[in-house]
Amino acid sequence: MSELDALAQKLATLTARDSIDPSGARLISVGxxxxxxxxxxxxxxxxxxxxxxxxxxxxxxxTIVAAGRRLRGIVSVTPENNADIIGQVISREEPDxxxxxxxxxxxxCGKADRMTVRSLPPQAFGKGGERGISAKGLSExxxxxxxxxxxxxxxxxxxxxxxxxxxxxHVRKGEVIQTAGDxxxxxxxxxxxxDAFRKAHAKTLRGEEGAQLVCLEGxxxxxxxxxxxxxxxxxxxVAYKAECFGHMQSSWQRIFT
Amino acid sequence: xxxxxxxxxxxxFEGCTALAFADLSTKMILVTxxxxxxxxxxxxxxxxxxxxxxxxNGTPALGEQPSDRAAVAxxxxxxxxxxxxxxxxDVLCCICLPNLDADAFVTDAAACLDRxxxxx
Numbered sequence: 001m002s003e004l005d006a007l008a009q010k011l012a013t014l015t016a017r018d019s020i021d022p023s024g025a026r027l028i029s030v031g032x033x034x035x036x037x038x039x040x041x042x043x044x045x046x047x048x049x050x051x052x053x054x055x056x057x058x059x060x061x062x063t064i065v066a067a068g069r070r071l072r073g074i075v076s077v078t079p080e081n082n083a084d085i086i087g088q089v090i091s092r093e094e095p096d097x098x099x100x101x102x103x104x105x106x107x108x109c110g111k112a113d114r115m116t117v118r119s120l121p122p123q124a125f126g127k128g129g130e131r132g133i134s135a136k137g138l139s140e141x142x143x144x145x146x147x148x149x150x151x152x153x154x155x156x157x158x159x160x161x162x163x164x165x166x167x168x169x170h171v172r173k174g175e176v177i178q179t180a181g182d183x184x185x186x187x188x189x190x191x192x193x194x195d196a197f198r199k200a201h202a203k204t205l206r207g208e209e210g211a212q213l214v215c216l217e218g219x220x221x222x223x224x225x226x227x228x229x230x231x232x233x234x235x236x237x238v239a240y241k242a243e244c245f246g247h248m249q250s251s252w253q254r255i256f257t
Numbered sequence: 258x259x260x261x262x263x264x265x266x267x268x269x270f271e272g273c274t275a276l277a278f279a280d281l282s283t284k285m286i287l288v289t290x291x292x293x294x295x296x297x298x299x300x301x302x303x304x305x306x307x308x309x310x311x312x313x314n315g316t317p318a319l320g321e322q323p324s325d326r327a328a329v330a331x332x333x334x335x336x337x338x339x340x341x342x343x344x345x346x347d348v349l350c351c352i353c354l355p356n357l358d359a360d361a362f363v364t365d366a367a368a369c370l371d372r373x374x375x376x377x
Contacts, residue, residue: 185321193319197309200318204305209331216310216327219320226320246360249330253355257332 025056025116030251031160033151036109037102037144040064043117044071045135045146050122057112062105065125065132072132074101075125077108089126090133092141098133102142153211153255154234160251164244166224169237185220186237194228194235211256213249217242231256259373263290266369272357278373279304281313281346295352303350307338311348326363335359339367341374349373 029039036057043053043066050067052075061078064071073089085100092098109115139146151159158168158178167181169190202208211231219226220239227248229236240248263276267290276290277300286300295303307313312323325340335355341347349370353362 189319197318200309201306204302204309206302209329211332213330214310214319214327215330216317216319216324218326219317219322219324221321225324228319245328245363246358249328249335249359252330253335256330257355 025118028117029115031113033156033159036112036115037105039115041135041139041144041146045069052120052123054118054120055115057109057115060108062108065122070132070134071138072125089130092133098141154231154236156255157229157251158236161248164240164248165238167239171235173233189237213252215245259288260291262369262373266365269365270362272354273351275352277303277350279307279348279350281308281348284308307348307350310338311340337363339370341370344374347374
């Protein structure tokens with residue numbers, strides 16, 4: 001990646017709207033987007049002055065110390081964990097320690113569905129000369145991508161709610177680009193109903209709103225619900241479980257508003 | 258009183274900005290909450306949207322059967338439409354801010370509509 005690309009990515013990250021968790025922590029990974037370790041390395045890469053970064057996922061809290069865009073080490077883990085690497089400054093000269101840090105973080109956070117971070121004042125850790133390893137260096141050593149290109153909004157919505165959907169039909173510019181599950185009923189809606197619905201809805205509202213998520217509970221004979229998500233030239237039709245309505249709404253608002 | 262039920266529901270949810278009780282058979286808004294400042298045209302649009310989404314003429318908007326609950330989320334609003342189980346033409350139309358707790362609101366709104374339709 002060129003320096004200009006890196007700078008552009010950094011500016012995009014800094015100007016992006018933060019998602020704030022109800023606890024006040026920043027939401028940095030949802031539904032594996034981005035992968036939790038990628039999200040952690042990005043946070044390290046964004047940390048210039050020394051800080052404690054407190055990551056939370058699936059009931060686990062991991063506190064690390066970062067400075068100068070480098071990870072110095074893992075300070076603590078809750079619930080208590082007896083991994084030897086905790087409390088040690090990581091160094092390229094000790095590859096076993098670098099691998100142990102990866103194994104620990106992967107084990108604790110690698111499959112987290114949701115991860116938040118809080119940036120707190122630094123705490124005493126290691127010796128002054130022990131600088132740790134840069135985020136970029138760790139990315140190479142750990143084989144974890146630092147790619148910061150976010151998925152397009154509709155893809156984010158579909159991937160973050162994949163478990164709520166029993167079937168999906170995603171159309172862009174009139175072309176089907178993704179399907180999942182038994183989408184025959186969605187295909188029938190796309191073919192026979194979507195155009196008429198959009199026209200009738202726009203006429204009712206005297207114009208179509210921008211991004212929209214229309215949910216219809218129990219719209220299918222089997223009791224499942226239907227939703228149509230509209231964004232620019234994309235239409236996504238999904239069959240979803242009614243109990244996932246609230247989760248879908250909050251996810252939609254987080255991505256599109 | 259219907260208006261008291263609507264006022265109480267709106268008071269419980271800061272993100273709820275207007276509530277209207279409608280009759281789908283006549284496609285008319287019958288009562289709004291007392292703080293609603295929606296003009297007649299806006300109320301007509303809200304009622305027409307409810308009729309479309311809930312399939313007032315028996316035709317589903319999308320899917321295989323008319324829904325009893327529908328919602329439209331846009332960048333600025335979350336609109337929720339609920340049909341009474343007891344009186345299928347009784348409908349509650351709700352305009353909310355997008356950051357509302359949608360699950361909690363729908364649960365309370367459905368209970369509110371039940372009380373209104375049941376004449377409690």
